Amino acid sequence: MGEITNVMEYQAIAKQKLPKMAYDYYASGAEDEWTLQENREAFSRILFRPRILIDVSKIDMTTTVLGFKISMPIMVAPTAMQKMAHPDGEYATARAAAAAGTIMTLSSWATSSVEEVASTGPGIRFFQLYVYKDRKVVEQLVGRAERAGFKAIALTVDTPRLGRREADIKNRFVLPPHLTLKNFEGLDLGKWTSYGHSLMEFCVRPEHEQAADSGLASYVAGQVDRTLSWKDVKWLQTITTMPILVKGVLTAEDTRLAVANGAAGIIVSNHGARQLDYVPATISALEEVVKAARGQIPVFLDGGVRRGTDVFKALALGAAGVFVGRPVVFSLAAAGEAGVSNVLRMLRDEFELTMALSGCTSLADITRNHVITESDRLRAMPSRL
Ligand code: FNR
Numbered sequence: 267m268g269e270i271t272n273v274m275e276y277q278a279i280a281k282q283k284l285p286k287m288a289y290d291y292y293a294s295g296a297e298d299e300w301t302l303q304e305n306r307e308a309f310s311r312i313l314f315r316p317r318i319l320i321d322v323s324k325i326d327m328t329t330t331v332l333g334f335k336i337s338m339p340i341m342v343a344p345t346a347m348q349k350m351a352h353p354d355g356e357y358a359t360a361r362a363a364a365a366a367g368t369i370m371t372l373s374s375w376a377t378s379s380v381e382e383v384a385s386t387g388p389g390i391r392f393f394q395l396y397v398y399k400d401r402k403v404v405e406q407l408v409g410r411a412e413r414a415g416f417k418a419i420a421l422t423v424d425t426p427r428l429g430r431r432e433a434d435i436k437n438r439f440v441l442p443p444h445l446t447l448k449n450f451e452g453l454d455l456g457k458w459t460s461y462g463h464s465l466m467e468f469c470v471r472p473e474h475e476q477a478a479d480s481g482l483a484s485y486v487a488g489q490v491d492r493t494l495s496w497k498d499v500k501w502l503q504t505i506t507t508m509p510i511l512v513k514g515v516l517t518a519e520d521t522r523l524a525v526a527n528g529a530a531g532i533i534v535s536n537h538g539a540r541q542l543d544y545v546p547a548t549i550s551a552l553e554e555v556v557k558a559a560r561g562q563i564p565v566f567l568d569g570g571v572r573r574g575t576d577v578f579k580a581l582a583l584g585a586a587g588v589f590v591g592r593p594v595v596f597s598l599a600a601a602g603e604a605g606v607s608n609v610l611r612m613l614r615d616e617f618e619l620t621m622a623l624s625g626c627t628s629l630a631d632i633t634r635n636h637v638i639t640e641s642d643r644l645r646a647m648p649s650r651l
Contacts, residue, residue: 272616273593273609274572280351280599287437288350291482292595295539296429301547305570308547317625325621326337327614331564331587332418332443332509332530334390337367337476338614339587340577340631342594343538343610344394344420346375348446351599353606357386358498358598362606364389366614371589374407377441379448384414392418394513396425397498397523399491406539407449408506419506420533421499426492429541434480441481458543470598477493511566514541518558521565531564531586536571538591549580553639574616581629582637595641 268355270276281289295302305432327338342363356378364387371392374385377596380393393411404495408419431439431617441447487493491498502510514537515521534555536545556565564586569578571588580588590613597605607625626632 270608271610272573273590273612275595276593276596276600276605276609278575280596283350284351284599287439288442290433290437291431291597292345292351292592292599293440294431294433295543296431296541297543299539300542301536301543301545304547305536305539305549306547306572308550309570309573309576309579312521312583313638314575314624315636315638316623317636320625320627321620322625322627324627325618326346327618327621329587329629331369331566332511334369334445336369336390336416336587338611338617339581339585340571340610340617341587341589342367342394342610343535343589343591344371344373344376344392344410344422346373347447348373348595349377350442350600351595352602355598356383357437358603358635359594359606360386360389361392362603362610365476366532366610367608368610369417372411374422374449375447377425377445377448379451380407380411380416383450384416386539390512391416392420393508393606394420395502397491397494397502398489400489405505408502408508410449412508418509418511419502419532420511420512420513421502422537423494424535424537425490425543426487426494427490428480428486429537429543430481430483431540437480439480458583458614494609496523496527497531500523501642503528515555516545516548518554521555521558521600524644525559525562527578529563531566532559532568533589534565534567534585535567535589549576549583551595552580552583552585562575571613574613574618574620577613577617578624578626578632580622581632582634584637 290576329339356376360370360383371394373394391415403636510528511531511533512524513533513574514535515532534548534552548567552567559565566587567580568589571590577588593609594606599608624636
């Protein structure tokens with residue numbers, strides 16, 4: 267293996283190392299994967315307007331997220347089932363994020379529990395929540411996350427049903443039998459018999475499902491609450507004191523509703539292009555959301571962030587920080603904790619360099635004037651009418 271010089275190189279290594287079913291689960295997007303490609307391409311259409319002759323000998327990338335000081339505006343997105351990538355799974359990710367001085371978001375569908383991740387040592391961690399039909403399960407899960415020291419909930423709102431990921435359908439995606447969704451172990455699941463087996467066994471019993479489908483899609487259809495609405499965002503605030511980030515907002519309308527319903531922040535996300543295909547790239551939707559939030563709550567972004575320049579572009583368009591998904595799982599597959607640490611280091615170094623070459627010494631220096639978007643260019647074109 268030659269020297270790794272950017273985070274994207276981990277994908278090819280992961281593809282070589284992982285069983286096809288696992289790699290496809292991590293890599294794939296929904297249907298035509300138009301949004302998957304667009305999440306990257308939209309970044310490439312944003313150009314810089316760098317400032318020169320500014321003393322950039324000292325650069326401060328630190329920031330504060332929901333009151334927590336972190337070393338850089340680059341955080342770890344929740345990605346499910348990390349032990350499929352590497353035996354250390356979420357433990358490795360938690361350690362790498364803590365060592366980098368940034369936030370890790372743990373998936374509801376992690377293969378390590380909130381308590382196990384907390385036991386890896388200090389670190390600021392958020393818990394990603396899928397809301398189950400059985401609200402007792404939700405209450406217990408949220409309570410456990412809070413007791414384990416998690417600092418915020420990232421409520422995923424773009425998954426009333428699972429998007430069609432055709433590779434997973436073809437592979438009849440299932441979790442390897444030695445792994446379980448650890449957060450559901452030991453919960454009161456007495457009533458949970460609608461699928462004839464426990465929450466944790468869904469993935470190893472594909473033969474129980476009637477539809478020819480990905481095991482995960484069937485699981486979501488059985489367990490996740492499709493009736494989820496804004497009133498549940500209010501309800502969540504009654505069962506926890508943790509602030510709630512609404513993850514999966516793409517429009518100004520929903521931004522205003524998120525503010526009105528007490529969200530502490532918004533994550534502009536299209537779930538890594540795994541849910542509704544043909545939604546815009548998150549970087550294209552960001553400004554609309556930022557404007558609608560009117561500075562009342564912070565707006566974050568995930569989706570397609572692979573370069574320090576991407577981080578800078580997101581911040582210039584108003585994001586308070588970004589989250590990365592696939593680079594974490596691919597580097598985990600390639601090299602465990604060291605791989606995730608390397609991804610966070612490379613993104614950090616590239617971001618620092620971008621700041622220097624744009625004439626910015628702190629995050630506050632990064633402005634809208636440092637980038638030019640496609641719509642800026644269209645607006646600047648003389649009208650032919
Ligand atoms: C995800 N994502 C996700 N989101 C969530 O809210 N809960 C989850 O359990 C998962 N699981 C998950 C697994 C895998 C393999 C991927 C790739 C993604 C979405 C994730 O949090 C984030 O929105 C995207 O991954 C961001 O896009 P990039 O960085 O992967 O392009």
